[in-house]
Every structure is written in structure tokens, then in C-alpha cells.
Amino acid sequence: MLASVLSSRAFSSAPERGPSNTTSLPKPRLDYRDISENVVLKSHNAFNRKAALPVGAVQTVARLYDEQKELSQMLNTKRHARTAVGDRIRSLAKDPQRKQAALDEAKALKAEILELEDRATHLEEELHALALAIPNDTHPAVPIGPESVAVTLSTHGPELIPASPARDHVAICRALDLIDLEAGATVAGSSWYYLKNEGALLELALVNYALSTAMKHGFTPITTPDVVRSDIARRCGFQPRDPVDGTASQTYHLMHTADPAAAENHNHPELVLAGTAEIPLAGMFANRIFAANELPLKVVGLGHAFRAEAGARGADTRGLYRVHQFTKLELFALSEEEKSGEMMEEMRKLQTEIFEGLGLSFRVLEMPTEELGASAYRKYDAEAWMPGRGSWGEISSTSNCTDYQARRLHIRYRRPATTSSPSPADGAQSALPFVHTLNGTAAAVPRLIVALVENGAVFNDAGDVTGLRLPKALQPFWVGGNARGLIEWV
Template identity: 60%
Template sequence: MAEALTIKDEIARLEASLVPVEETLLSLALAIPNDTHPSSPLGPESAAVQLSIHGPPPIPADPARDHVAIARQLGLIDMESGAIVTGSSWYYLTNEGALLEMALVNYALSVALRHGFTPVVTPDVVRSEVARGCGFQPRDTDADPPVSQAYHIADTNQDLVLYRPAAKVVGVGHAFRAEAGARGKDTHGLYRVHQFTKVELFAVTTQEQSEQMMEDMASIQTSILSGLGLPFRILDMPTEELGASAYRKYDMEAWMPGRGSWGEVSSLSNCTDFQSRRLHIRYRRNVAQPQNLSPTTLAHTLNGTAAAIPRLIIALLENGAIFDAEGKLTGIALPDVLRPFWLGSNDRGIIHWH
């Protein structure tokens, strides 16, 4: 009897010592990145390969087309109030600026719905274990909350993973970024802010279908940007830009003449089974067979930005600014595809549809 009690105590001691070992093992396993597609370029961001270019010829770079200056002159933005109320890199969209965000959201949604995506509205936070399962690792480890707490989502797709595997869904939500003020030129105006609205595409597929699904989703993104009349290009992103979860990633960059450079307005990632393995997303290959004869298989997941609203506003303002013969700003040319989604009037006469 005494020996049995000793063994019981020893088992309890060993089990207690196993807990931190298992936690360390899980943490290390979660940090292992996905494989990479054989066609993905090797190296840093500069190694990205341009796959295609679309839209009208880019107009020359021109500092007079800076989106902040344009938006302030036309009363479309209030950066100062955002800074006073919340802090730097926060902002108010006002007047036609607010209407432009709403129109862009509904335009992008309409395109996604036409392509068979199911709309969802999600919370803006997820439990930390779900975020980690998606490949999201907090950059500020000092602020890392306990595992039971929630994170603001950095991308809407991190919450859509919780939705039933309905093949294709599109969500509208807010994305949050802690490090908005850390990238020099990228911090100007709306380009890199702490909170912004996104329309996000998410798909769950069989393993055999994910590469074709990636091309289908890229076609939707191309359709959205082409409809806006923007010059843009599609890049195959190199290995150092894939993050932990992506097997392959495309970036869509629009020409922003006020910035004098291309700027990312959309991205698309095929995560294969990286997220589904961590979140237990599986499918049955033959649903007609009895369950014991048709084992489940890990699904593949993909996510892509249908519309990153502030970046699109930058591109539309900088490409669409209208100046008179003396160089005075008189208004903004906006594409007709947004007109059905425009909720206000044009009493001030600054919007010119084309």
C-alpha cells in the first residue's frame, strides 16, 4: 500500500513537470512555417516577380497629388481630430470621404457576391488560440495576454476561420495594427494606420482545388481593381514575405502618383493545410459513404483582400484629382462603378463621375 501511494505521488509529480514541456513543444510547433510553392521567388521583398500589369498607363509622379493635401483641401479627412481623440495614425473620414468608404465596401461586396461568396459579419476579436492557429503571432511579447484572452484581429480572415466550411465567404470588418508609426514614408496619411476597414475573401477547399481557387480569387480581385480604373500590377511575393501561414502569396499594388510609387492595395494567400491542421478543419472526400469507410482529410484555406479601404482611397484621390489650368484643385474623378453605391448627393460639386 505504501509503495502504491509513493507511485501515485511520483506520477502526479511527473505529470506536473510535463505541463511546461508540452506548452513549450506546442509553442515551438506553432512557430514552424508552412512550406513554400516551388514557383515562389526566393529572398526578400525586392525579389518579387511582376506577373502582370493592368489598367491605364500610370501618370507621372507628382507631389501635388498627395492624398492628404487633396483630402484636406476638399474636406474629406480630419487627421488632427483623430490624433486628439485617439492618438497619432488615427483619423476621421468626413463628407464625401466617408461616403467613399461606404461605396467602396458595398462595391467590393457586390463583386464577391456575384462570384458566389456568402456574406458574413464577424466580431472584431478572436480568442488568442484561434489567432495563433491562423498563424498570427503577436509582435509585442510584453503585451501578450493569457491564452484565454482575445486579440483584435489583424485580418478579418482570422475570424472567418471559425465559420462553417461553406466553401467561400466574404466578410467586412476592422483590421487593427499596432505598429503604424514604424515604417518611415509608409506612415504618411492613410497608408499605414492603426485601424481600417477591409472586405476580406476566405475560402475552404479540397487539397486538389486550392491552387485553382487561388487563381479564381485573384480574378475577383483583378475585376474589383479594374472596375475602379486604377493602374495596378500583380506580384508573386518572395519567400521572406510569405509570413508563417502562406504557401504562396500574390500582392496587388496600385500606382499612387502622390507617393511616387506603387502601393499594396490587396493580397492573396494560399495557406494550404497550415491553418486547418491547427484549427482542425477537415472534410470527407465521399459523403455518400458511411463515415467509417470515408476518413476525413485536412482542408486547404485561402484568404484575400477584396478591398483595403484606406489604400484604395489613396489611389483614387491621387489618380483622380482634377486641377484647373492654374493648378488649383477643383474636384475628384471617381469611377462610375461606385455611383450605384453612393449614398449622398453631390451638392458641393466636387465629385465627377466617369
């Protein structure tokens, strides 16, 4: 049965590739024209999102783009003149004096062209660096402002359990011997942990439950590398700085040698630990061209997420809520540009099904501009009620990145041929539209454990924790039985 499910949903492992045959990708293909024609809109959008742009960056892109067009025209004129002089030189073989004058003219033109080409190279570098930092556009429905202005789109699940320190997941997990934070700190430092006994089994059950649900909705399972090139992470729009402490990196960087000076002498790509499986999943399709009938392409990737995340966050740093490494199941999709809105709603419904199956009390939020990050056009967050923390806690997000990532990773598709659509005479690759990419969390395991433990803890009359009530949806994916008698399926 599983084989037939997989075969009907699997995608081609070798879709058409772009023109490059190397492992390095071409430069991101940014739309300078769109930026220069929408300076006010792009500037306001960057301001609303609190993007880290130099003052006047969007206006500078527009100015440099105009300069680039003028410089290109000048170069074309000079190159045309050089060709004409070359033709003249060949026709003056019997007139040494006029031929020499033409040779001198050709030499002068060559010097002028070299100077213009050098200017063009530097101009393109400056233009590209500025345009690369401009964030994606924003959906009109997105509220403007900080996290506090997020709009609740829907609420789900049972009535909220009153907040209580007795339901703190750290205390419960310690009492039931499900977690070892002290050993994690000894081995790796603070915010690293061991899951034990039913805690480890709960992680496995959550992954397989969410994976099974995603597969029923046509998502192909993938296991991803935990290490990616830093260039791939940047192209996906992941910012290298911590949002609380702007001087601290969110990313773990890998070195090929303990000696930094020696590392500079090796031709190794800069590698980082992936902050989410979204990055290797997006990179998996880099520099590829898909047929329209292959879209939407939907995958669900299992990987580990690594977050350095320095900065004081109070209760967020306690226990499993904000940790340096966690297992994460990620939904990822490629769609035609006109259909990414539909795909986003499909992913939202799938996440809702997963969390409702877990019996959680949760809400879905439309996140405001300052919470979008560079790549997201629109983002939904799901937050579960965590009575031990006494607050809602984020358990998932869903983002439509439109063509932001695809332009940087060169992921395109061919529209179906129609009698009304012109076909480029030379089959130019630039005529191909970019796909839209979307991502969403199927299961961020530690956050789900926090929610399930704090809502499902069972206490005796003395107030001591004696076990856990867990949703029956997880029972088919549970291994190892219930030897200690702690689990009650509800």
C-alpha cells in the same frame, strides 16, 4: 432578386461539430511525423522565411518526437504489465504470500507509470511549443529572399500618371474637405482619422461595390466581430511582434479592468482587436466538420482592421496609407486540400476584376519567402500606382494557407465515400482530412482612397485641386448625390 442570390449561396449555419462541446478549442493537431521526416526541408524553409525559431528547433522536434514514441512504447508495456499483475492478484486470493508480492509489484509499477506519464506530459508540452512555431511549407514557385525579389505576374490599367507632389492625397483631401487628421489625433492619437463629406461616401461606395462583385462570384456576405480571443488570432498564425520594431506589439489587447492585478483574478479570455476580418472568419468555422459537397465554402466578411504597428516608416505613416484602424472587406474560403490552388487563382481573378473596375493602374506580384508570414504557403500582392507618393502601394494580398490554420482550428471535412477508400472501424475523427483555408483582400478602403484620389484629382489652370474623377463602377453605390459638384464620373 437579392434574396434568391443569397439563398442559393448561403451555407449551413450549423455544420457538424467536432467532439468538444465547450467554447475552448482542443490543442492544435500538429504533424510531428511530417516534421521529423523532413528535417532538412523544414529547416531550410524556416531559414528562407526568416522565421523566429530557436537554433536547431526543427532538429529538436525530430529528436523529441523519437523520444515520445519510445516513451509511449514504455508506457504501453508498463500498463500491460500492470493489467497482467492485476489479473494475477485476483487469482491469488488463497495465497497471501504470493498475493502480497504481486501487490508490491503493482505498487512499483504504478509509481513507474506515474513517473513516465509525468515525463510524457512535459515532453509533449516542449514538443508542441517548438512545432507550433515552425512556419508553413512554401510553394515551389515562391522566390527566395526579401520583398525586393518579388516577381511581377501581371500588370493592369491605364498608363501611369507621372509622380507629382501636387497629387499627394493628404493635400488633396484637405483642400476638398474630405479628411480631418487633426481631429483624429486629438481624439485618438496619430494615425487615426475622420473621413468627411465625399470621403465618407467614397468608403461606403467602395465597400458596397466590392461586396456586390464578390457576391456575384458566389461569396456569402458576413459581418464580423472586431474583437477576438487572442488564442484564435495565434492559431491563425498572426505574429504578435511588429516587423520593424521587434519589441513592439502589432496587436491591441483589451483589458476587462483598469487594474492589471484585478484582471488576473477574473476568468475572462484574453481579448484583442482583430488585425483583419480573416481572423474572426477563420474562427467562425473552428472545430467543425464539413461534407465534401459543401466545399468550397466562400464568404466575404466586412469588419474593421486594427494595427498598432509602431516603428518609423517614413512616407508610409503619412495620411491614410498606414493607419491604426480601417474598414476592410475580406475574402475567405475553405476548400478541399487538392483544390486550394484553383481557389487561389479564382480569388486572384476576382480581385483583378474589382481593381480593373476602379480604373486603377496596378500590378500583381508573387511575393518572396520573407514576405509570407507564418501561415501562408503562397501569397500574391496587388500594388496600385500612387503618383502623389511616387511609388506603388499595396492594396491587397491573397494567401493560400493550406492546412496550417485548419490544423490549429480543427476544421475538417469528410471525403465522399468510395468503394476503394477504407472506413475506420471506430469512425475515428483523426481519419478526417483538414480543409485548406485561403484569404484575400476585396477592399482595404483607405489604400483604395489613396489610389483613387491621387490618380483622379482634377486641377484648374492655376494648379488648384477642384474635384475628383471617380470610376462609374462606383456610381450605383453612391448615396447623397453630388451637392458640391466635386465628383465627375468617368
